[in-house]
Amino acid sequence: MNFILAAAFLFVLGAAAGIALGRWPAAARLAGYGSAALASLSLLLESLACLLGGASSSLILPGTAALADFSFRLTPFGALFCAPISALGFAASVYAVGYAEEHDDKVSRLVAFYNLFLLGMSFLPAAQNAFSFLLCWEWMTVASFFLVALDHEKSESRRAGYIYFVMSQAGAAFVFALFFLLRAAAGSWEFEAFKAAGPLLPAGAKNALFLLALIGFGTKAGMAPLHLWLPYAHPAAPSHVSALMSGAMIKTGIYGLLLTIFSFLGGGPWWWGAVLLAAAAATSLIGVAYALIENDIKRLLAYCSVENIGVILMGVGAGMLFRAFGREELALLSLSAALYHTVNHALFKGLLFLSAGSVLKAAHTRNIEEMGGLIKRMPLTALCFLIGSMSISALPPFNGFVSEWLTFQALLSGFNLPTMSTRILSLLAAAALALTSGLAAACFVKAFGVAFLALPRIDNARRAVEASVWELSAMGILALGCLGLGLFPGVVLGLLKPAIESLNSGPAAFLPNPLLAPSAADGPYGQALPAALVALAASAAAAAAAAAAAARWIGGPARARRVPTWACGLPELTPRMEYTATAFSKPFRLLFSFIYRPLREVSQECVSSPYFPRNIRYSSKITYLIREKLYRPPLRLFLKVSHMARRLQAGSVNVYLGYLSAAVTALLLLSLWGGWR
Amino acid sequence: MSAAAPPFWMSQAVTFLSAMALVSAFGILSLRTLPLCIRAYAVQSLVLGLAAFLLAIHPVRAHVLGIAAVAILVKGLAIPWFLFKIIEDVSIKRETEPFVSYPFSMLGGVGLTLLSYAVMEPLSGSDPFAARGFALALTLMQLGLWLMVGRKKAVTQVVGLLVVENGLFVAALSVSFGMPMIVELGLIFDLLVAVVVMGLLVFRIQSTYASINTERLSRLKG
Numbered sequence: 001m002n003f004i005l006a007a008a009f010l011f012v013l014g015a016a017a018g019i020a021l022g023r024w025p026a027a028a029r030l031a032g033y034g035s036a037a038l039a040s041l042s043l044l045l046e047s048l049a050c051l052l053g054g055a056s057s058s059l060i061l062p063g064t065a066a067l068a069d070f071s072f073r074l075t076p077f078g079a080l081f082c083a084p085i086s087a088l089g090f091a092a093s094v095y096a097v098g099y100a101e102e103h104d105d106k107v108s109r110l111v112a113f114y115n116l117f118l119l120g121m122s123f124l125p126a127a128q129n130a131f132s133f134l135l136c137w138e139w140m141t142v143a144s145f146f147l148v149a150l151d152h153e154k155s156e157s158r159r160a161g162y163i164y165f166v167m168s169q170a171g172a173a174f175v176f177a178l179f180f181l182l183r184a185a186a187g188s189w190e191f192e193a194f195k196a197a198g199p200l201l202p203a204g205a206k207n208a209l210f211l212l213a214l215i216g217f218g219t220k221a222g223m224a225p226l227h228l229w230l231p232y233a234h235p236a237a238p239s240h241v242s243a244l245m246s247g248a249m250i251k252t253g254i255y256g257l258l259l260t261i262f263s264f265l266g267g268g269p270w271w272w273g274a275v276l277l278a279a280a281a282a283t284s285l286i287g288v289a290y291a292l293i294e295n296d297i298k299r300l301l302a303y304c305s306v307e308n309i310g311v312i313l314m315g316v317g318a319g320m321l322f323r324a325f326g327r328e329e330l331a332l333l334s335l336s337a338a339l340y341h342t343v344n345h346a347l348f349k350g351l352l353f354l355s356a357g358s359v360l361k362a363a364h365t366r367n368i369e370e371m372g373g374l375i376k377r378m379p380l381t382a383l384c385f386l387i388g389s390m391s392i393s394a395l396p397p398f399n400g401f402v403s404e405w406l407t408f409q410a411l412l413s414g415f416n417l418p419t420m421s422t423r424i425l426s427l428l429a430a431a432a433l434a435l436t437s438g439l440a441a442a443c444f445v446k447a448f449g450v451a452f453l454a455l456p457r458i459d460n461a462r463r464a465v466e467a468s469v470w471e472l473s474a475m476g477i478l479a480l481g482c483l484g485l486g487l488f489p490g491v492v493l494g495l496l497k498p499a500i501e502s503l504n505s506g507p508a509a510f511l512p513n514p515l516l517a518p519s520a521a522d523g524p525y526g527q528a529l530p531a532a533l534v535a536l537a538a539s540a541a542a543a544a545a546a547a548a549a550a551a552r553w554i555g556g557p558a559r560a561r562r563v564p565t566w567a568c569g570l571p572e573l574t575p576r577m578e579y580t581a582t583a584f585s586k587p588f589r590l591l592f593s594f595i596y597r598p599l600r601e602v603s604q605e606c607v608s609s610p611y612f613p614r615n616i617r618y619s620s621k622i623t624y625l626i627r628e629k630l631y632r633p634p635l636r637l638f639l640k641v642s643h644m645a646r647r648l649q650a651g652s653v654n655v656y657l658g659y660l661s662a663a664v665t666a667l668l669l670l671s672l673w674g675g676w677r
Numbered sequence: 678m679s680a681a682a683p684p685f686w687m688s689q690a691v692t693f694l695s696a697m698a699l700v701s702a703f704g705i706l707s708l709r710t711l712p713l714c715i716r717a718y719a720v721q722s723l724v725l726g727l728a729a730f731l732l733a734i735h736p737v738r739a740h741v742l743g744i745a746a747v748a749i750l751v752k753g754l755a756i757p758w759f760l761f762k763i764i765e766d767v768s769i770k771r772e773t774e775p776f777v778s779y780p781f782s783m784l785g786g787v788g789l790t791l792l793s794y795a796v797m798e799p800l801s802g803s804d805p806f807a808a809r810g811f812a813l814a815l816t817l818m819q820l821g822l823w824l825m826v827g828r829k830k831a832v833t834q835v836v837g838l839l840v841v842e843n844g845l846f847v848a849a850l851s852v853s854f855g856m857p858m859i860v861e862l863g864l865i866f867d868l869l870v871a872v873v874v875m876g877l878l879v880f881r882i883q884s885t886y887a888s889i890n891t892e893r894l895s896r897l898k899g
Contacts (some may be wrong), residue, residue, distance in 0.1 A: 650895070651894075651895035652891075652892055652894075652895050653834070653891040653892075653894060654776050654825075654826055654827070654828075654829065654891070654892065657822065657825045657826045657834075658826045660822065661819070661822045661823060661825075661826050664818075664819065664822065665789065665792065665819070668792055668793070668796050668815075669792065671796055672792070672795055672796050
């Protein structure tokens, strides 16, 4: 059975069902999302089969004569990206059956564009020529634009959609230029031809192509300072779409970047890796810095995606550095780390966005300062969010730990690089990664603590109810995935191997066990095995359980007493006494004030003396440096020039006719001067 | 020009009529009251129709004859009558304060005429008749456009457009003794419809702004 064809058919069917059943929202949801879930499941099976060594079925449709065919076939490398995309697609579709009743007034649009978006995105890694790739690329972008701008009545959504569309298309222009240049060099649209012709290009051309790929794919991936669209677009879309955009779509940028650099160009000089590593370190720090002080839960997660893209790109950059200096085994370690983190991020970011969506649906606010106490009302959602938070903060036994651990190993192996500058760079990147993971943990302590613990702050949070079975089962699948990928890293690394070999177009000499010390020859400087840690944790837990049992045996059965929290003698505890998110992030705001440039304003209204204030107003905001310093000035210049150009359009009929007349006269003069040549 | 050369009086007559068309174009450019402008346009159309008629009788070309008749009827009589009706209904008689002053618009017209003839000069070696016809056609088009640029009243701009169309008529006549019958007839009826539509537009402008100055229509811009 041709799973790829079946998936394409099911996606189209789902979109059609969404449009046809628009009057019966519940049926439209069930049919549309059900069909998307089935399609994603079949693609997931196909990619896993491909990674396990099976041959992929292919889908080739005849194209126009001038261009190439529509050719789709999974390579192991493509399958490695297709697998998390379709796994997340499956979970998000199941989730949406229950969740999307929020958006039932626009059910047709949502279901149709959702299916089309998934179609474009999950076929992208299977594209086998530039034409099919670019088609899927634009398809994905345009469909997701309509999803971002779904609530087009809100000016906030329109603005988000506009920023997203403009930045994506600007990035796409670079991707188009890249592929057109490769097409000119290879004489064919096929990726096979690119792989043959690319490595033979002169160095200058390769550098230009690398920069095009970095900007074009970097925009989609959300690499700083091209990440500006993420914090706008992700909160505006419905949560299951945000999960896909953040967990899966930005990975297509990583896919394109890796494909171009390693497959088409066959690696490059060391400075490529250095540039990428520096950009990645900056990306992860910027992402986590803004995530830390953000109080909008979805925007917080969006900034966190920027951070994780930075972590992934650190692995890629380190891999390029190692390869440039001929340390093949370390390059493979770095690439494994990057790809592992790519898969992991899809799972835990998907999980976090889905659980945030359920919270949103229950509490009707995105501001975590208004939530609180949700763990009592939505215990399972809280558990899922907690698992996601632990994964993203790289705590064992969840998957985030393994990939961040591998990335650390790779970066610390920078000791083995021959030149001092690259050694320092790689260690600086390791330091940046350490800072990032620490801040990310702080960020999720804040998000979980303020949103789920203590007392509810608004009535909606007080009335919140647990999410539906659809939502919980989708989150459960992803949570289990997070746990599984953390407990069995060996299996995952085994799947990564064929993918990396297909990326390099040849067998690769892997380290026997990348989880252990990367290079025994250079001396052991770090060993850990998650399984060993788990065993340690398990034995500690067993010891604790035994101690508890012993205590109970000695002291008799325990009696549970439910009493209020001790309030230092105050009559009662109110939500106004709670620790707020802003207060939690205050030390960081002060510590990193050179990034945030915080502004604080306190105004007091007094009756007679300053000791008896009637009310105190406090406001605090930060400056978004990249937006203000990097984007604003050129934008302002552009608008100024546009305003000047607008004077041409005077609105007077006579002036327009004058332009016409002047043009005709000028052409006549030109012909007179040229003398009818 | 075809092999059978026309008699001397006839080529003289065609040249005279062409000159008249040019003079009437300058007339439209310099006259200040709208009825006179329309009358000058009618004269121009009649003169050009007559020239087409002369070209059609020796040797006899039936379709040019038909075109000449329709041109005289529609452009020489129907359209001027309709324009008169419009200016009577909106009761606007004079073009006050034009965009381009009258002396300057005459000067510009002279310049455009010289330019048109200079552009067509290199052609006169191979086919003098077509070159002269083209020069006249180009001049009429340029002058019509120049008229539209310089005036504010919608009616004058309509007249400018009609002069441009007369230029096209001359061009068609001089290159192949008229386009195919059906095209030429279609063009003339298009023109009729266009003038009716523009007439309605003039009424709308009048009723909206209590003026037919097109400078009031300046709000439609980005």
